[in-house]
Amino acid sequence: MSDQVSVKAAGSGQNVQQPTRRDSILDVRGLYTYFYTDLGVARALNGVTYSIPREKVLGIVGESGCGKSVTALSIMQLVQPPGRIVKGEVVLHRQNGAGPTDDVVLTDLARHGVAMRHIRGAEIAMIFQEPMSSLNPLFTIGAQIMEAILLHQGVDEAEARDRAITSLDRVGMPSPKVVVDQYPHQISGGMRQRAMIALALSCAPSLLIADEPTTALDVTTEAQILDLMRTLQQDIGMSIMFITHDLGVIAQTADEVVIMYLGRVVEQAPVDPLFYDPLHPYTRALLRSIPRIGRGIKEKLQPIRGVVPNPYSRITGCPFSPRCDSFMTGVCNVNVPGVTYLDDGRAVRCFLYSDRVEENG
Amino acid sequence: MGSQTDFADLSEDNVLLDVQGLKKYFPIRRGLFQKVVGHVKAVDGVNFFIRDGETLGLVGESGCGKTTTGRTILHLLSPTAGKVRFKDPEQGWMDIASMSRQELQPIRRNMQIIFQDPFMSLNPRMTVKRIVAEPLIINKIAAGQELIDRVAEILKVVGLRPEYMSRYPHAFSGGQRQRIGIARALALRPRLMICDEPVSALDVSIQAQVLNLLEELQEQFDLTYLFIAHDLSVVEHICDRVAVMYVGKLVEVASTEELYYNPKHPYTEALMAAVPKADPRQRDRPIKLPGEVASPSNPPSGCYFHPRCRYAKPICSQEEPALREVEKDHWVSCHFAEELSLRGVVVGPSV
Numbered sequence: 087m088s089d090q091v092s093v094k095a096a097g098s099g100q101n102v103q104q105p106t107r108r109d110s111i112l113d114v115r116g117l118y119t120y121f122y123t124d125l126g127v128a129r130a131l132n133g134v135t136y137s138i139p140r141e142k143v144l145g146i147v148g149e150s151g152c153g154k155s156v157t158a159l160s161i162m163q164l165v166q167p168p169g170r171i172v173k174g175e176v177v178l179h180r181q182n183g184a185g186p187t188d189d190v191v192l193t194d195l196a197r198h199g200v201a202m203r204h205i206r207g208a209e210i211a212m213i214f215q216e217p218m219s220s221l222n223p224l225f226t227i228g229a230q231i232m233e234a235i236l237l238h239q240g241v242d243e244a245e246a247r248d249r250a251i252t253s254l255d256r257v258g259m260p261s262p263k264v265v266v267d268q269y270p271h272q273i274s275g276g277m278r279q280r281a282m283i284a285l286a287l288s289c290a291p292s293l294l295i296a297d298e299p300t301t302a303l304d305v306t307t308e309a310q311i312l313d314l315m316r317t318l319q320q321d322i323g324m325s326i327m328f329i330t331h332d333l334g335v336i337a338q339t340a341d342e343v344v345i346m347y348l349g350r351v352v353e354q355a356p357v358d359p360l361f362y363d364p365l366h367p368y369t370r371a372l373l374r375s376i377p378r379i380g381r382g383i384k385e386k387l388q389p390i391r392g393v394v395p396n397p398y399s400r401i402t403g404c405p406f407s408p409r410c411d412s413f414m415t416g417v418c419n420v421n422v423p424g425v426t427y428l429d430d431g432r433a434v435r436c437f438l439y440s441d442r443v444e445e446n447g
Numbered sequence: 448m449g450s451q452t453d454f455a456d457l458s459e460d461n462v463l464l465d466v467q468g469l470k471k472y473f474p475i476r477r478g479l480f481q482k483v484v485g486h487v488k489a490v491d492g493v494n495f496f497i498r499d500g501e502t503l504g505l506v507g508e509s510g511c512g513k514t515t516t517g518r519t520i521l522h523l524l525s526p527t528a529g530k531v532r533f534k535d536p537e538q539g540w541m542d543i544a545s546m547s548r549q550e551l552q553p554i555r556r557n558m559q560i561i562f563q564d565p566f567m568s569l570n571p572r573m574t575v576k577r578i579v580a581e582p583l584i585i586n587k588i589a590a591g592q593e594l595i596d597r598v599a600e601i602l603k604v605v606g607l608r609p610e611y612m613s614r615y616p617h618a619f620s621g622g623q624r625q626r627i628g629i630a631r632a633l634a635l636r637p638r639l640m641i642c643d644e645p646v647s648a649l650d651v652s653i654q655a656q657v658l659n660l661l662e663e664l665q666e667q668f669d670l671t672y673l674f675i676a677h678d679l680s681v682v683e684h685i686c687d688r689v690a691v692m693y694v695g696k697l698v699e700v701a702s703t704e705e706l707y708y709n710p711k712h713p714y715t716e717a718l719m720a721a722v723p724k725a726d727p728r729q730r731d732r733p734i735k736l737p738g739e740v741a742s743p744s745n746p747p748s749g750c751y752f753h754p755r756c757r758y759a760k761p762i763c764s765q766e767e768p769a770l771r772e773v774e775k776d777h778w779v780s781c782h783f784a785e786e787l788s789l790r791g792v793v794v795g796p797s798v
Contacts, residue, residue, distance in 0.1 A: 149650040149651060149652060150650055274739050274740075276739075277739075304508035304509055304677070304740075305508065305677065305679065305718060305721045305722060306508065306717055306718060306721045306733070306736050307508075308721065308723070309720070309721035309722075309723070309733030310733060310735065310736075312723065312733075313732060313733055331650065331651060332723065333651070333725045334680065334722065334723035334724055334725045335723045336725075337723065337724060337725045337726050337727045337729075337730075338723045338724065338727075338730055340727075357727040358727050358728065360727075361725070361726060361727050362728075371652070372651060372652065373725070375651060375652050375654070375655040376651055376654075376655070376680070376725060377655075377658070377680045377681050377683065377684035377685075378680055378724070378725050378726070379679055379680040379683055379707070379719075379722050379724060379792055380707075380724060380729075380792040380793060380794050386659065386662075387655035387658055387659055387684070388655065389652060389653070389654075389655035389656040389659060390652035390655070393620045393622060393623075393653065394620075394650065394652075
């Protein structure tokens with residue numbers, strides 16, 4: 087990847103080389119995923135690069151169509167035709183005891199192959215936005231959790247049932263011994279999401295991908311699910327990739343944040359500087375445009391002008407340039423900015439921070 | 448809000464809409480002969496008023512009856528019981544709840560609604576021109592070139608380009624479609640606008656555009672809003688007063704500031720604590736509400752919230768608390784509203 091080339095940023099003392107990553111569980115490197123539809127090629131991901139820190143929560147934020155869900159599907163190798171990963175790689179760093187990590191390039195594995203099927207569900211698990219449509223209405227909660235356990239853990243049915251009950255208990259399900267024999271329609275939305283989490287955690291994955299897990303839930307239920315996920319993450323020491331459009335949810339759960347816009351990562355930073363000292367104009371604009379509770383004063387919201395362009399269109403230069411307040415004519419509308427890595431480990435893709443240009447933009 | 452309030456009182460307080468004891472029950476039918484075996488009490492005795500020119504927020508969790516309340520006020524659903532009194536600019540006070548369709552027609556132009564889903568609420572086979580013109584045609588307000596001019600003007604007001612009026616809804620983005628919905632509601636220059644989750648289907652960057660538009664329109668056209676929403680950050684931003692609903696009943700009504708920073712109902716307290724704050728330096732644990740939201744077809748005895756309330760005492764399961772004015776303009780339905788000292792939203796530092 088061209089991202090590895092070292093160039094010194096003009097006069098800013100910022101090192102443009104990607105720093106050697108502290109312990110990460112998964113790296114996404116220069117990922118391009120396109121959908122070849124009848125209307126044209128939808129470029130869902132245009133060179134996405136980021137890493138998920140081990141035993142931390144990485145939040146992925148962006149508006150609809152920015153590619154946050156496609157990133158998750160690409161990691162899981164679940165992109166369905168007419169979509170496909172065109173370029174780039176996803177590397178899982180497996181930790182076996184205290185020794186060096188065992189690296190698996192997921193993008194090299196056959197989508198339906200045995201190796202990928204062993205990773206999916208067992209090592210990387212996923213929970214979705216709508217728990218009603220991701221649980222099978224024809225099977226009991228217990229049967230669905232047991233299926234995962236029987237598939238990945240090689241235990242007998244009685245043992246699998248016990249483990250299913252244990253995992254339901256762990257996610258705070260009231261009376262797990264009853265719920266294990268109930269069907270999804272018999273429990274509430276919040277409980278269904280708990281069941282989904284129990285299912286995802288039943289095989290003790292090292293990475294959990296949560297795609298808008300609380301968006302369909304009410305605010306009091308949402309708070310409880312977020313609290314549960316935080317507690318479990320700390321107890322089990324698992325890594326979580328948390329996809330959402332809600333900056334409030336991110337501020338409450340994430341350790342690190344990736345901001346996406348039109349199939350590219352525009353900024354990656356730890357959660358505190360992201361909210362208190364955002365770098366990218368898009369991040370700044372997003373934070374200015376949301377009403378915040380507890381501010382006590384009524385100030386006018388500052389919306390981002392224009393709309394997110396459709397994925398079939400190709401924008402010359404920086405994809406955010408038509409909506410950007412810091413737009414520089416002759417710069418932003420000519421080249422795609424490359425990634426600038428700052429000394430504090432933050433990454434931003436904007437000409438305000440270096441004149442680095444994306445080679446294959 | 449005593450049920451004896453007469454119209455003179457309401458006018459003094461500059462009230463535009465007064466809702467009293469509003470109920471909407473949906474029958475549950477079972478068996479071969481579709482016998483009514485029970486009722487879903489979606490709205491179960493709601494009292495509130497909206498002052499002329501203000502924005503009243505109606506918040507609560509899904510299934511609490513917010514949307515049904517909005518639709519019953521407009522008589523899109525006929526109320527089971529109760530009074531909905533509206534001060535029509537031409538005809539003065541009238542009780543819409545008891546009126547027939549024909550009687551309602553001239554009044555409807557003063558009460559409009561904006562829906563949540565900008566995709567479902569616009570007819571895909573109608574051009575934007577036709578969608579926005581329809582209320583003007585039905586009410587015989589304009590025809591011919593005048594009609595076209597009116598539509599163009601309204602589209603400009605909501606920030607859409609009149610050149611696009613012969614396009615169909617599919618050619619517009621979500622935010623633009625919501626603007627079309629607003630233009631349609633605005634066409635008749637109504638007094639009262641019911642906004643049913645107008646921004647929840649929109650992306651964050653577009654939400655702010657639509658919220659600002661709603662605020663500008665309110666100023667420009669003296670609109671009164673009933674703003675139904677579940678996003679408490681949005682509600683704090685746009686509302687003057689807020690009503691909190693739980694299982695078909697109002698539990699608290701107060702000015703936005705009072706309700707957010709000095710709540711007097713335990714449910715409001717839990718709701719405020721649950722809002723995820725967009726500030727990583729303020730991470731607090733939510734107040735655990737045990738159990739589930741009560742079913743509106745089989746609500747618990749006494750206070751509907753008592754099985755989940757951490758302050759509940761024996762009286763709470765026996766007697767239903769009435770919505771009463773605890774302080775000036777602060778209405779609460781809790782037996783212990785005066786005694787409890789509850790936590791509101793913590794004011795954060797500005798970022």
